[in-house]
Amino acid sequence: MADLNESIEESQENNNLPKVFLHGPPEFSFILQPNPSHNFHILNPSSLPPLHQFLSLNPHHASSIAAIVCTGGYTVNADVLQLLPALRLVCTPSAGTDHIDLSECRRRGIQVAGAGNLFSEDVADMAVALLIDVSRKISAADRFLRRQVQNVSWNFPLGSKLTGKKIGIVGMGRIGSEVAKRLEAFSCMISYNSRNKKPLVSYPYYSTVLELATDTNVLILCCDLNDQTRHIVNKEVMLALGKGGIIVNVGRGALIDEKELLKCLIEDEIGGAGLDVFENEPHVPKDFFSLDNVVLSPHAAVVTSESLMGIRQIVEQNLTAFFSNKAPITPVI
Numbered sequence: 001m002a003d004l005n006e007s008i009e010e011s012q013e014n015n016n017l018p019k020v021f022l023h024g025p026p027e028f029s030f031i032l033q034p035n036p037s038h039n040f041h042i043l044n045p046s047s048l049p050p051l052h053q054f055l056s057l058n059p060h061h062a063s064s065i066a067a068i069v070c071t072g073g074y075t076v077n078a079d080v081l082q083l084l085p086a087l088r089l090v091c092t093p094s095a096g097t098d099h100i101d102l103s104e105c106r107r108r109g110i111q112v113a114g115a116g117n118l119f120s121e122d123v124a125d126m127a128v129a130l131l132i133d134v135s136r137k138i139s140a141a142d143r144f145l146r147r148q149v150q151n152v153s154w155n156f157p158l159g160s161k162l163t164g165k166k167i168g169i170v171g172m173g174r175i176g177s178e179v180a181k182r183l184e185a186f187s188c189m190i191s192y193n194s195r196n197k198k199p200l201v202s203y204p205y206y207s208t209v210l211e212l213a214t215d216t217n218v219l220i221l222c223c224d225l226n227d228q229t230r231h232i233v234n235k236e237v238m239l240a241l242g243k244g245g246i247i248v249n250v251g252r253g254a255l256i257d258e259k260e261l262l263k264c265l266i267e268d269e270i271g272g273a274g275l276d277v278f279e280n281e282p283h284v285p286k287d288f289f290s291l292d293n294v295v296l297s298p299h300a301a302v303v304t305s306e307s308l309m310g311i312r313q314i315v316e317q318n319l320t321a322f323f324s325n326k327a328p329i330t331p332v333i
């Protein structure tokens with residue numbers, strides 16, 4: 001409460017700068033710290049009281065908050081927008097925007113800025129790392145060796161070769177193209193599915209994920225989560241991918257029907273999965289833990305020490321540009 005009072009006092013220190021609210025968990029407060037050179041004023045730089053609580057204690061700020069910085073998982077839906085009649089910019093330090101109601105922002109004339117291309121290489125690196133780990137059983141081999149006492153025979157199951165495999169990328173945007181670039185170096189045959197065929201992309205295009213899965217050994221999910229892509233990988237798709245097939249998900253958990261995925265993995269209907277994201281984060285179904293054909297990662301694909309430095313800069317630059325009457329540097333809408 002001490003922190004909350006401090007932030008409220010600070011917020012009451014009047015200045016004429018536009019007000020910015022950080023809508024996210026405490027560990028994200030590093031994203032935006034006050035600086036005398038800012039052309040905006042951060043209302044809650046360190047204490048991060050939830051938005052509803054902040055507004056009930058400071059009702060006058062409902063009509064002064066001009067921008068919010070919202071992290072993934074902190075929803076900005078019509079109810080939140082309704083609370084902030086003066087809002088003009090939503091700035092998210094994430095690549096995904098499924099936590100933001102973009103059409104409601106558009107309707108209200110609110111601009112949205114995202115992470116731009118900042119995370120694409122890190123996420124693509126992670127996708128390929130997960131794929132190599134699942135196919136060559138690296139994490140499973142590590143567990144196997146650590147469990148061994150000396151001089152026991154090394155009877156470890158075979159992995160499968162990555163070089164030359166047929167890879168289906170779902171979502172050929174910034175991240176998907178980086179994944180393709182990396183897997184070309186493994187002589188993989190790339191094809192893709194996305195909302196529309198991309199005129200500048202020469203890889204074979206499939207208009208449905210089902211057809212893509214039928215013709216490939218691996219699916220890598222790099223697309224946005226929205227009403228069209230929720231459970232885009234369902235049981236039928238997994239059965240079409242087939243027994244040795246591998247799924248890597250660096251997009252959003254709900255792109256896959258997670259219950260069906262578990263069943264297919266347990267019943268060996270597919271070969272394995274590399275998962276950085278889950279349907280109900282931070283919950284990870286315990287049944288995954290006992291499966292050696294699964295490699296798990298705690299939504300960490302975007303996070304490197306370099307990307308965290310970068311995202312601070314992008315958030316600051318977006319706010320600075322916006323409050324200088326310029327366009328955000330990484331606009332979403």
Ligand SMILES: O=CC(=O)O
Pocket residue numbers: 072093094095096097115119302
């Ligand atoms: O998943 C992380 C992001 O969208 O940045």
